[in-house]
Amino acid sequence: MTSPVGQRRPAGASTQLRLVSQVARLYHGRHLRQREIAERLHMSQARVSRLLAMAQDEGIVRTVVAVPEGLYPELETAVELAYGVAEVHVVEVTEDKAIPYELGSVAAQYFSDSPLDGRVIGFTSWSSTLRVMARELATGRGVRGRTVVEMLGDLGSPDLQHDAARATQRLSAALGADPVYLRTPGVVPDAARRAAVLHDPYVARTIELLGRLDVAFVGVGPADTHGPLRAGDNFFSADQLRAVRAAGAAGQLLQRFVDADGRAVRTDLDELVVGITLPQLRAAGRRIVVAGGASKHAALAACLRGGWIDLLITDLASARHLAATAGQPDESRFAY
Structure with a gap:
């Protein structure tokens, strides 16, 4: 080895x-x-x-811990202590465009070796990195009655929506779980449309499940158009995103916006999202984020300061940025 x-x-x-x-x-x-x-x-x-x-x-433990090449335990510990997060894993990535694949692959191996606890598992199916994880996760022994539930409705193009559904199916198969899909737009044009969507019995069942998650694979990103998303394509418009940034948004968790300290930024856009709410996410037993890249630095720092992450798998450059810019978390940030 x-x-x-x-x-x-x-x-x-x-x-x-x-x-x-x-x-x-x-x-x-x-x-x-x-x-x-x-x-x-x-x-x-x-x-x-x-x-x-x-x-x-393996000779890792002798009189001292000998860290294998390519691992960064001191940096991981620095981020854990700076933000009060339980667990951080740092992955060396060759180039930015490889981040989704390499982080997703490491997450798949990690959760193959250290199986997930919990019966209700929330999943961000539109995340590029988490789709890689779902594709590469080794099939393990199923837990009777386990459920994988999508935490946000469809975003992006029909092709992305199709890939998202397949990722949910793959993760469910790997975990021996039943998939619960949220086949409705993730962002709707107005609050009246959202109210109508929430009356659908299948949507209502899914939203109810989101209030009792044991584990949540959380999608984190900037308060802007990013990744494969396009403004207005089952998503917010450029004007809406500019307005939410002007209101102080530094990032988003599943299209719920937070400021630089991880506090909720309340705007009318909350009434356009069909998916998990921040109080539901706060109640989840364990929140896992697999994300990195320069575009997500501010969002990751905000989510860590707000106590929204229990386990983080990120790239080396992002971890170094987080360690360099960390501030002591204010306990008031952890209340919603």
Whole structure:
């Protein structure tokens, strides 16, 4: 499992070592008990014990923790401590256009090695990175009664909507879960249209499920048109987005806008979104973000300051930016 000097490990191959290294750091470096590590990383205590044994077998633990090439534990710890987030994983990415694929691939390997707990799992199906994760996630043993539910209606072109539905189906199959789709526009023209959509029994059932999520894979982005989206294409117009930025929006979680401190920015646009609300998202048991790139730096920092992220998988440049610009979080930001 070693690699030649100067040769970067493939993202997927390094994920097991990343988990082994993380457990070793928590046990030997931060002196947490195996039970505490198991609770923190959502795994059994027996698995923690096996990973610690593997750390010795691989030579990661000797008299000190020897970090494998291509991993950044000190930076991960710096971001965790600066923002009070439970878990951060940093991935070295060769170029910006590769970010969705490489982060999605690492997330898929991570959740194959460290299976998800919880019966109701929220999913952002239009996220490019999370679609990669869903495609590459190894099929595991299903949990009876588990559900994967889409957290936002359709965004973007018909092709993107089709890809989003397939991603939900793939994630559900990998987890042995039943998919629950939200096949309605994610952004509607007016509040009256939204009210009519919410009366649909299938939509109402989905919205009700969003209030009891055990795990949420959250899409995070700038308060602007981004990725494969186009203004007005089942999405906000350029004028609407300019207005919400003028009102202080620094980023969005599933098209719910927050300011630089992670506080909700309340505008009329909230009444146009068909999907999870910020109070529902706050109530989720575990919120996971897999995102990176310069366009998302401000949004990621805002969401971390607001306590909206429990586990973050991001690229090296984004992590360095987050560590360099971190401020001490104000506890008042965590109340909605």
